[in-house]
Amino acid sequence: MKSTASTSEKILDVAQSLIVAGGYNGFSYADISAAIGIRKASIHHHFPAKAELVAVLVDRYRRQAEAGLNALHEQVASPAEQLQSYLNYWQTCIRDASQPFCVCAMLAGEMQMLPDEVASRVRSHFHSLAAWLTSVLRAGAEQGLFRLNRQPEDEAQMLLASVHGAMLSARALGDPELFSTIVTTQLAKLTK
Amino acid sequence: MKSTASTSEKILDVAQSLIVAGGYNGFSYADISAAIGIRKASIHHHFPAKAELVAVLVDRYRRQAEAGLNALHEQVASPAEQLQSYLNYWQTCIRDASQPFCVCAMLAGEMQMLPDEVASRVRSHFHSLAAWLTSVLRAGAEQGLFRLNRQPEDEAQMLLASVHGAMLSARALGDPELFSTIVTTQLAKLTK
DNA sequence: CGCAACCTTCCTACTGGTAGGTAGACATTA
DNA sequence: TAATGTCTACCTACCAGTAGGAAGGTTGCG
Numbered sequence: 001m002k003s004t005a006s007t008s009e010k011i012l013d014v015a016q017s018l019i020v021a022g023g024y025n026g027f028s029y030a031d032i033s034a035a036i037g038i039r040k041a042s043i044h045h046h047f048p049a050k051a052e053l054v055a056v057l058v059d060r061y062r063r064q065a066e067a068g069l070n071a072l073h074e075q076v077a078s079p080a081e082q083l084q085s086y087l088n089y090w091q092t093c094i095r096d097a098s099q100p101f102c103v104c105a106m107l108a109g110e111m112q113m114l115p116d117e118v119a120s121r122v123r124s125h126f127h128s129l130a131a132w133l134t135s136v137l138r139a140g141a142e143q144g145l146f147r148l149n150r151q152p153e154d155e156a157q158m159l160l161a162s163v164h165g166a167m168l169s170a171r172a173l174g175d176p177e178l179f180s181t182i183v184t185t186q187l188a189k190l191t192k
Numbered sequence: 193m194k195s196t197a198s199t200s201e202k203i204l205d206v207a208q209s210l211i212v213a214g215g216y217n218g219f220s221y222a223d224i225s226a227a228i229g230i231r232k233a234s235i236h237h238h239f240p241a242k243a244e245l246v247a248v249l250v251d252r253y254r255r256q257a258e259a260g261l262n263a264l265h266e267q268v269a270s271p272a273e274q275l276q277s278y279l280n281y282w283q284t285c286i287r288d289a290s291q292p293f294c295v296c297a298m299l300a301g302e303m304q305m306l307p308d309e310v311a312s313r314v315r316s317h318f319h320s321l322a323a324w325l326t327s328v329l330r331a332g333a334e335q336g337l338f339r340l341n342r343q344p345e346d347e348a349q350m351l352l353a354s355v356h357g358a359m360l361s362a363r364a365l366g367d368p369e370l371f372s373t374i375v376t377t378q379l380a381k382l383t384k
Numbered sequence: 385c386g387c388a389a390c391c392t393t394c395c396t397a398c399t400g401g402t403a404g405g406t407a408g409a410c411a412t413t414a
Numbered sequence: 415t416a417a418t419g420t421c422t423a424c425c426t427a428c429c430a431g432t433a434g435g436a437a438g439g440t441t442g443c444g
Binding site: 220221232240241242 | 402403404405406407
């Protein structure tokens with residue numbers, strides 16, 4: 001189905017994989033140009049400025065993420081399974097190297113030198129994710145599935161940090177399985 | 193005492209703070225030049241190539257870190273206090289914004305496009321840190337200070353990931369206190 | 385229908401500016 | 415005198431972004 005994707009979507013796809021690999025300053029219009037066989041100027045037609053391209057990209061990423069998480073709420077009943085599905089998603093992405101890092105986690109590292117329009121969107125994504133995790137943990141605690149020793153908000157932030165930190169460690173050590181090891185170890189502390 | 197620092201050390205100091213802010217691709221020789229009032233060419237005299245500069249910088253950073261951690265082993269008896277001191281160090285750095293991110297954690301995100309000589313050093317740092325944390329956790333478990341429900345190696349990797357993830361979240365949300373909240377929540381699970 | 389005006393997309397060619405890096409002169413000091 | 419450090423001046427390659435035009439499709443109107 002990739003052949004039916006519009007040019008703008010192809011640009012966003014390539015840009016996203018480049019950002020995941022090297023961050024905001026780690027890619028150029030020339031890189032995208034070379035990857036999809038189009039001139040630099042044509043990319044500027046679709047996205048006049050780099051900051052705008054990335055802002056649109058993050059919007060799309062957030063929309064997809066939120067849709068995925070909401071789908072979990074409808075398809076999977078148990079909060080424990082919702083949480084497991086979220087972790088499995090990243091486990092799969094990292095194992096097959098299809099997307100070995102969260103776009104927003106990558107950009108969060110560069111926060112201080114990101115254009116405002118990008119930085120604010122990254123910040124919003126962190127808020128959304130934390131809110132989703134909080135609701136899952138709270139529901140799970142009420143059903144006696146999780147044993148929280150702090151507020152659901154704090155436990156959610158801790159879980160989120162573990163996931164992002166696990167991505168970083170897996171990448172640093174070049175060991176995709178390390179991600180699974182870490183999040184499993186973390187999960188054990190919640191369900192024990 | 194900054195005035196007595198050699199030019200090379202000044203260069204490394206500035207480069208380090210620039211890397212912490214924006215990563216490997218987030219700074220240039222011109223940036224360093226402007227910051228310490230020296231010409232670009234003079235920086236090339238001390239560090240012919242950028243990859244070499246960053247490699248030396250990471251070596252220095254690792255040396256300082258290892259010295260600090262070894263000092264903890266000698267000054268502080270209890271593994272619990274050693275761990276707390278390590279976390280306090282970052283807590284302070286992040287709170288006063290003196291160094292709100294670990295150099296190697298920052299570079300780890302860009303692993304895929306780092307020169308080999310830098311990437312291998314970053315990888316080594318992760319190994320060292322994990323090894324130190326493992327030894328502290330193992331000693332603490334033997335003394336009954338920590339309650340581990342996995343191997344010390346796995347718990348150490350999880351703790352390390354939490355610390356790096358907490359740095360990321362604190363930066364993404366612009367809230368230094370979030371770092372403390374997260375690592376405290378994490379610590380509670382080990383000592384409980 | 386025919387045709388013109390318009391729109392979208394992509395192109396070549398270019399701009400000003402910055403990247404990392406080099407050559408060689410000059411000053412300071414051991 | 416020889417080494418060290420800094421400088422000016424410069425290089426090539428690349429950066430994001432612009433100007434202007436060619437090709438093709440769509441729409442509106444006589």
